[in-house]
Amino acid sequence: MKKLYQLSLVMLLAFTVVLAGCGNNNNNSGNAGGKNAGTATNAPAEATAAPTDAPKTDVKVGMVTDVGGVNDKSFNQSAWEALQALQKDTGIDIKYLQSKSNADYEPNLNQFVKGGYNLTWGIGFDLGDAIKKVATENPNANLAIIDSVVDAPNVESVTFSENEGSFLVGVVAGLTTKTNKVGFIGGMESPVIKRFEVGFKAGVEAVNPKATVKITYAGAYDKPDVGKSLAATLYNDGNDIIFPAAGATGNGVFNEAKSRNKAGGAKVWVIGVDKDQSLEFGDDVTLTSMIKRVDEAVKKVSQQVIDGTFKGGTTTVLGLKDNGVGLPETSKANVSADILAKVDEYTKQIIDGTIKVPSE
Incomplete structure (x- = not known):
C-alpha cells in the first residue's frame, strides 16, 4: 500500500510538470502570433512583448516620400513625424519608403499596397500620377496624397492654401x-x-x-x-x-x-x-x-482608417480659416x-x- 501511495505521488508530480510545460507553450504561441510576429527568434521576451496597457491595433500605414526624402526638414519630415506620433498614441504599424527618383514612386506605393497596408500615403505633388495608377489597379486599397488632387474613389486628397x-x-x-x-x-x-x-x-x-x-x-x-x-x-x-x-x-x-x-x-x-x-x-x-500643417492632415486621415471612417474620393483644402497654414x-x-x-x-x-x- 505504501509503495502504491509513493507511485501515485510520483505520477501526480510528473503530471503537474507536464501541465506546467503545456501552459508555457501556449503563452509563447500567443506572443508569436501577435503584433510582434516576425521579430528575431532569439530576441528576449521583454523586447517583443507590449505593455498590457499599450494601445492595440492591427492597422498598418505606409508612407512614400518624394525625392526630397524623409529628413528634408520640410513636409516629408512633418508627415513622418505625424505618423510616429500616431503610432505612439494608437499602436499602429508604420513604415516609410524613400524615393530617389520619380521612377521609384510606383514600385514603392505598390510595395505597401501589395503588402496589405491599410493606408498608403504619397507625400507631394509629384506622386499624383503614380497614386492614380496604383489606385486604379488596386480598387480595394486605401491611398492618400498630400499636395495633389487624385480623382479616384479610393484616394483621399489633401491640399493647402x-x-x-x-x-x-x-x-x-x-x-x-x-x-x-x-x-x-x-x-x-x-x-x-x-x-x-x-x-x-x-x-x-x-x-x-x-x-x-x-x-x-x-x-x-x-x-x-x-x-x-x-x-x-x-x-x-x-x-x-x-x-x-x-x-x-x-x-x-x-x-x-x-x-x-x-x-x-x-x-x-x-x-x-x-x-x-x-x-x-x-x-x-x-x-x-x-x-x-501636413502633420495634422496626415494624422486626421490616418485616424479615419483606424476608426473605419476613411473618405475615399474626397478632397480637403486647408487654409487660414482651418488653421492649415500660418505663422x-x-x-x-x-x-x-x-x-x-x-x-x-x-x-x-x-x-x-x-x-x-x-x-x-
Whole structure:
C-alpha cells in the first residue's frame, strides 16, 4: 500500500510538470502570433512583448516620400513625424519608403499596397500620377496624397492654401527688409509652388510697394548645394530676405545665410517653409516660417482608417480659416509686435473674404 501511495505521488508530480510545460507553450504561441510576429527568434521576451496597457491595433500605414526624402526638414519630415506620433498614441504599424527618383514612386506605393497596408500615403505633388495608377489597379486599397488632387474613389486628397500663408510671410518680409529687395526660391515649377510664389509676392507688395521680389527656381527639391548657390547670388544682389519653397534644396539657403551672418556684414534672413524651421536652423537666421500643417492632415486621415471612417474620393483644402497654414509662435523672437499686429489684421481680412489672395 505504501509503495502504491509513493507511485501515485510520483505520477501526480510528473503530471503537474507536464501541465506546467503545456501552459508555457501556449503563452509563447500567443506572443508569436501577435503584433510582434516576425521579430528575431532569439530576441528576449521583454523586447517583443507590449505593455498590457499599450494601445492595440492591427492597422498598418505606409508612407512614400518624394525625392526630397524623409529628413528634408520640410513636409516629408512633418508627415513622418505625424505618423510616429500616431503610432505612439494608437499602436499602429508604420513604415516609410524613400524615393530617389520619380521612377521609384510606383514600385514603392505598390510595395505597401501589395503588402496589405491599410493606408498608403504619397507625400507631394509629384506622386499624383503614380497614386492614380496604383489606385486604379488596386480598387480595394486605401491611398492618400498630400499636395495633389487624385480623382479616384479610393484616394483621399489633401491640399493647402499655401498662397494665404505665404501672403502673411510676405507681409513680414515687406515690413522687415532694409534693402527693399527680397527673394523667392522655388523647387520645381508646379501649381503648389506657384501658390507659394504668388502669395508671397502679393503680401510683400501689399505693405511695401517699393520692394522688389526676385523669383528663381532650383529645378529640384533635393539639392542643398543648388539652394546655397542661388541664395549666394540673391544675397550678393542685395536681397536681405529669402523665402525658399524647395524642400531639402532650401536647407542650402539656410546654410548660406548662417555662413554670411557668422562672417559679419549686413544681416540676412531666411523664411522657413512647411515646418517651424527655427527649431532646426535657429532663430538667429530664421525670420519666421510659413507653416503648412501636413502633420495634422496626415494624422486626421490616418485616424479615419483606424476608426473605419476613411473618405475615399474626397478632397480637403486647408487654409487660414482651418488653421492649415500660418505663422508659428516663435515668430515673436524676430518679428516686432507691430508687424505681427499687421499680420493679424491681414489674417482676419483673408478669412472674412475682404482680401482674395491670388493663387496663380
